[in-house]
Amino acid sequence: MTITNQSTDKDDTAGLVDQLDSVPRRGAVLRMSEVQAAEIEDSEPLASENDQTMLVNMGPAHPSTHGVLRLMLEMDGEAVVRSKPIIGYLHTGMEKTAEDLTYLQGATNVTRMDYASPLFTELAFSLAVEKLIGIEVPPRAVWIRMLMTEMNRISSHLLFMATNGMDLGAVSMMIYGWREREQVLRFFQKVTGLRMNHNYIRPGGVAADLPPGWEEDVMQLLEMLPPRLAEYDILMTGQPIWRERLQGVGNLTQEEALALSVTGPILRSTGVAWDLRADQPYLAYDEVDFDVVVGSFGDAFDRYAIRLNEIRESMNLVRQIVEKMPSGDYRVQDTKVTPPPRGRIDESMEALIHHFKIFTEGFKVPEGEAYAAVESPRGELGCYIVSDGSAKPYRMHIRGPSFYNLQCMSHMLANSQLADAVAIISSVDPILGEVDR
Amino acid sequence: MSESTELDQSEISVISADDSPYGAIERTQNGDRVIYPTVDSWVEVGSKLLADGWNMCIDITAVDYKAYGPARNLPEGVAEERFEVVATLRSHERRELIQARVQVSVDNPVLPTLYNIFPGVDYAEREIYDLFGIEFAGHPDLSRILMPETWQGHPLRKDYAIGGIPVQFKAPTSTDTK
Numbered sequence: 235m236t237i238t239n240q241s242t243d244k245d246d247t248a249g250l251v252d253q254l255d256s257v258p259r260r261g262a263v264l265r266m267s268e269v270q271a272a273e274i275e276d277s278e279p280l281a282s283e284n285d286q287t288m289l290v291n292m293g294p295a296h297p298s299t300h301g302v303l304r305l306m307l308e309m310d311g312e313a314v315v316r317s318k319p320i321i322g323y324l325h326t327g328m329e330k331t332a333e334d335l336t337y338l339q340g341a342t343n344v345t346r347m348d349y350a351s352p353l354f355t356e357l358a359f360s361l362a363v364e365k366l367i368g369i370e371v372p373p374r375a376v377w378i379r380m381l382m383t384e385m386n387r388i389s390s391h392l393l394f395m396a397t398n399g400m401d402l403g404a405v406s407m408m409i410y411g412w413r414e415r416e417q418v419l420r421f422f423q424k425v426t427g428l429r430m431n432h433n434y435i436r437p438g439g440v441a442a443d444l445p446p447g448w449e450e451d452v453m454q455l456l457e458m459l460p461p462r463l464a465e466y467d468i469l470m471t472g473q474p475i476w477r478e479r480l481q482g483v484g485n486l487t488q489e490e491a492l493a494l495s496v497t498g499p500i501l502r503s504t505g506v507a508w509d510l511r512a513d514q515p516y517l518a519y520d521e522v523d524f525d526v527v528v529g530s531f532g533d534a535f536d537r538y539a540i541r542l543n544e545i546r547e548s549m550n551l552v553r554q555i556v557e558k559m560p561s562g563d564y565r566v567q568d569t570k571v572t573p574p575p576r577g578r579i580d581e582s583m584e585a586l587i588h589h590f591k592i593f594t595e596g597f598k599v600p601e602g603e604a605y606a607a608v609e610s611p612r613g614e615l616g617c618y619i620v621s622d623g624s625a626k627p628y629r630m631h632i633r634g635p636s637f638y639n640l641q642c643m644s645h646m647l648a649n650s651q652l653a654d655a656v657a658i659i660s661s662v663d664p665i666l667g668e669v670d671r
Numbered sequence: 672m673s674e675s676t677e678l679d680q681s682e683i684s685v686i687s688a689d690d691s692p693y694g695a696i697e698r699t700q701n702g703d704r705v706i707y708p709t710v711d712s713w714v715e716v717g718s719k720l721l722a723d724g725w726n727m728c729i730d731i732t733a734v735d736y737k738a739y740g741p742a743r744n745l746p747e748g749v750a751e752e753r754f755e756v757v758a759t760l761r762s763h764e765r766r767e768l769i770q771a772r773v774q775v776s777v778d779n780p781v782l783p784t785l786y787n788i789f790p791g792v793d794y795a796e797r798e799i800y801d802l803f804g805i806e807f808a809g810h811p812d813l814s815r816i817l818m819p820e821t822w823q824g825h826p827l828r829k830d831y832a833i834g835g836i837p838v839q840f841k842a843p844t845s846t847d848t849k
Contacts (some may be wrong), residue, residue, distance in 0.1 A: 322819070325818065618730070631730075
């Protein structure tokens with residue numbers, strides 16, 4: 235395994251890194267309840283060490299907060315002293331809902347959490363259920379899952395490119411990112427029937443085999459993307475305004491990232507080469523060759539560059555997956571979890587009953603507990619399931635990477651300018667559906 | 672209909688608290704290491720885990736076993752309680768996963784916080800407090816995180832019914848437009 239180092243010329247930011255190098259900067263988090271905050275009158279100074287600070291509210295309906303994130307910022311002039319992200323506006327009790335849905339319906343529930351990369355949540359859920367039942371999915375299902383999740387990583391990072399550009403004023407980038415993402419979603423629509431919230435990866439395999447001609451569609455995408463990514467490089471990576479805006483902004487140290495349970499591109503931007511696909515491989519990631527992209531400065535530019543290069547790595551992976559795609563079943567042929575084939579339902583009463591029972595009662599899962607994790611575009615996405623032997627999970631918990639990654643936001647914001655706050659929020663790339671669940 | 676492979680319980684190996692490096696009952700289940708500290712040894716085991724190279728607390732969550740039908744599958748020596756708090760840790764160096772599960776009683780749902788060892792549990796402990804009502808002694812900001820601050824009850828408890836919340840609808844405004 236080789237490790238790609240992002241070589242970026244950023245000597246001018248070294249002083250700032252030293253200055254912020256106290257670990258962990260606990261003073262960065264504003265510990266104040268919403269009720270207390272509401273009682274403070276506008277422009278009234280807060281009673282803190284520095285009497286001149288005041289509280290500024292950002293969101294929840296701010297275009298750069300990626301949904302409904304609210305930030306309470308304690309400002310000293312233009313500088314952020316402490317801050318507190320406030321979440322829960324999208325909380326719909328999905329973990330509670332999951333306790334009332336069968337394992338087959340469960341995938342439709344979890345897919346709605348991280349709506350930018352729904353296939354990963356389905357995958358983590360399915361892996362946990364399969365671990366409990368003790369079934370092994372056929373090779374083709376494994377490789378289809380890899381193909382689809384890598385494509386989803388591309389579309390999710392393209393969405394990040396679009397929103398990151400939009401947040402920083404590169405409005406044309408928003409259109410470009412969306413345009414490319416739409417091409418990938420069109421492929422998803424062809425395979426799963428839906429652009430988002432696919433319910434495609436299910437316990438036991440995938441919902442349907444790849445449609446005829448899928449290789450051409452994938453190849454078309456792989457041909458379309460490289461010149462577009464080169465355009466992004468011209469528009470953003472090499473552009474002085476873009477670099478000025480991101481380099482040295484929102485620094486995070488390695489110690490802080492590890493202490494705050496930060497995973498994914500944010501952890502890798504601090505120089506930790508940790509990627510579950512490479513370090514604790516699931517599916518068949520030990521049979522493909524890819525690089526883990528790491529940064530060295532832990533700033534917003536590194537996080538941007540890592541995601542851009544992860545698109546390239548995922549394309550490289552997709553190419554290998556297309557080559558190695560095995561033939562065979564796309565779901566496990568275990569009558570316990572798999573409905574009978576469509577053809578048999580017409581001729582066999584038992585098959586019809588079996589089909590009906592699987593979709594109404596669901597299949598029973600042996601009692602026990604299981605944790606399964608995958609590397610989503612945002613970090614480690616884990617699923618912890620407790621089964622009591624019935625057809626519904628007794629408890630289903632999703633470890634959303636965005637939820638944990640949000641914790642580092644206060645530390646990135648400390649000592650930065652208000653104008654940089656938008657760049658920092660954007661570089662964390664939180665999906666609030668997954669944060670609030 | 673063929674019977675699929677069920678969990679092989681005989682694969683479970685149990686290590687007693689005295690033999691474990693972390694001073695807690697340990698066992699391997701489905702290839703995952705699980706340790707069972709007590710409420711009193713929770714923080715101590717946490718710092719031993721950190722010192723032993725488990726450098727990231729990936730996740731901390733809770734389970735309410737109130738309505739659990741079958742007998743709890745706990746190793747000998749672990750007294751079952753209604754709540755179980757589950758912390759998942761990873762070692763980047765060894766590329767391994769370990770889970771620490773602690774039994775918390777419903778009469779005294781208080782657990783010392785791991786915040787001072789793993790600051791990353793901040794939000795997750797608030798979430799457990801919010802949804803299960805388990806308090807974390809020593810947490811710097813133990814407040815509701817997902818539910819509104821004025822919310823009554825803890826939704827992920829098993830005695831909290833689904834759909835038990837009255838929904839208020841506004842009266843329709845007058846449609847009399849003349």
